[in-house]
Amino acid sequence: MAGRKKSLGTELLSLFETVVRAAPGWLSARPSTDFPTPGAVVSLRRAGWFEALFGKSLRPVADESTTRGLEDIPSDEVAGSGQHAASSLPTDACAAPGWLSARASVNFSEIVAADGYHLPVFPAETEEWMAAGPGKFIIDGTLGGGGHSEIFLKSGARVLGVDRDPEALAHARARLAHYGERFSTWEGNFSQLLETPAIRQGDLADGLLMDLGVSSRQLDSAERGFSFMREGPLDMRMGPSSPRTAADIVNKWPEAEIVRILFEFGEESKARRIAGAIVRQRAIKPFTTTLDLADFIEKTIGRHGRTHPATKTFQAIRMAVNEELESLATALANASSALKPGGRLLIITFHSLEDRMVKRFLKHRSTEFLDDPGWPEPRPNPDYQYRLLCRKAIAPSAEEISLNPRARSAKLRVAQLLHPKS
Known part of the structure; x- marks a missing residue:
């Protein structure tokens, strides 16, 4: 042990x-x-x-999530709300992706991508597990096209949409304007939630959603520089406040740092070969466009199979440009300060590193007692503050993947705040 x-x-x-x-x-x-x-x-x-x-x-005493510590939370908050109470969920609910779609009010056929933004993933599941409704305040920490926000707004909830991309904010404000004062926005990274006026004024949320990664609109816009299939500047910033661009990394970072991000963020087995070739080439001529870099990588390592050889490199550079893992770490640490006791935390990931961070964070924070071989008995976990509503990650249903192929790698994890960390 x-x-x-x-x-x-x-x-x-x-x-x-x-x-x-x-x-x-x-x-x-x-x-x-x-x-x-x-x-x-x-x-x-x-x-x-x-x-x-x-x-x-330290190892947890048991892997089972506990309900202890819920005494001060109203029973309807612990179990869910309305007809979809968590206590009535089948024991294999999390192991049967898609079962919610037949129960929740969201209909896949009625969901339409918002003018270039991707379809919201897990529409039925997020509606069900968030348990939004009249009188509830929900924070959509990654607004994008506003697909998830609209689901919560339709339930009667009040929603604050947060995004670092001014273009996304403007689009969502126009699209959801008919919800009036129940919908508001704030420009910033989801890691900065504690700086929003609502939280600073003590208006804590009943639910917080984090839908990680890049939006389809950003990915498909050549001028944003995310795609290796379209000619565009080497930018990759999700918002104008990002301190660096992809060109800065490719043309200025030390070779060792490029190797590190390609290996760790992109899980690229040819990281050293690619980084070395980039450094040698940029000494002759700096990289300026996405296709410059994509074509160079293809020439460097060749093409095998259907996946473009630049896929992992572009992913790694994007994650470094936008400090995605750092932002997630900060957001996880701050989430409990933005939620009311009993508030729901829903996190959607698309990348193994992100999901690993979320899984380990929630597992530790939902473990009431810790044990160690050198201790006479288990000790209370000072970081215990969440209850896992679903012990395993929820995967998209076959129905959803058929309608929205980009959902295939998505995972949803759900937890409920028992109390803020003291």
Whole structure:
């Protein structure tokens, strides 16, 4: 058991040290969070951030989520609301993707992508698990085209849509204007939720949704520079506040840093070969467009199978440009301060690294007692604050994938706040 405990802690520490090393200087922009000071590679354990986010790498007493600590939460909040109470869910609900679509009011045939934005993934599941309704306040932390927000608005809830992309905000405001004062927006990263006027004024949310990744509109817009299939500038910023562009990384970052992000963020096995070739080529002529880079990568490593050889490289660069893992880590740490006790936290991921972070965070924060071979008895977990409403990630149904192929890699995790961390 001790060996298992050590390997888990080592793996988590390695992941977050990689996040910090991969984007030098990102920490300096987050003074409100107890992260280590910027500069060289940091020891997360020494700085205390590792424990602040995940707690010590101790094993839980049991893997089962617990309902203890729910005494002060109204019964309708614990079980859900209305006719879809969580207590009535079948025991295999999470293991049977798509069962909700026959119960929730969302109809796949009625869902339409919003003018270039992707279809909202898990429409029925997010409606069901969020349990939004009249009098509820929901924060859509990644507004995009407003698809999920509209689902919550239709239930009668009040919604705050947050997005770093001014274009997405303008589009959603126009599209959802008929909901009047029940819909409002705020420009910023979902990691900055505590800076929104609502939260600063103590208007805590009944539910928080985080739908991670890039929108279809951003991906399909050549001028945004996300696609290796369309000619565009090497940009890849999800919002104008991002401190760097893809061109900055490709043309200026040290070779070792490029290797790291390709391997860690893109899981690219040919990371060293690609990074070395990029550095040699940029000394002759800097990369300026998406097709410049995509074609060069294809010439460097060749093409095998149907997947474009630049896919993983573009993914890695995009994640580094937008500090996606860093933003997620901050958002996870801050979520409990934005929610009311009993509030729902729904997180949709599309990438294995993101899902791993969410899974481990929620597992630790939903474990009431920790144990260690050197302790005489289990001890209370000081970070215990969530109840897992679904112990396993929810996968999209075959019906949804057939209508929305981009949903195939999506995972939904659901938790409920018992109490904010003291």
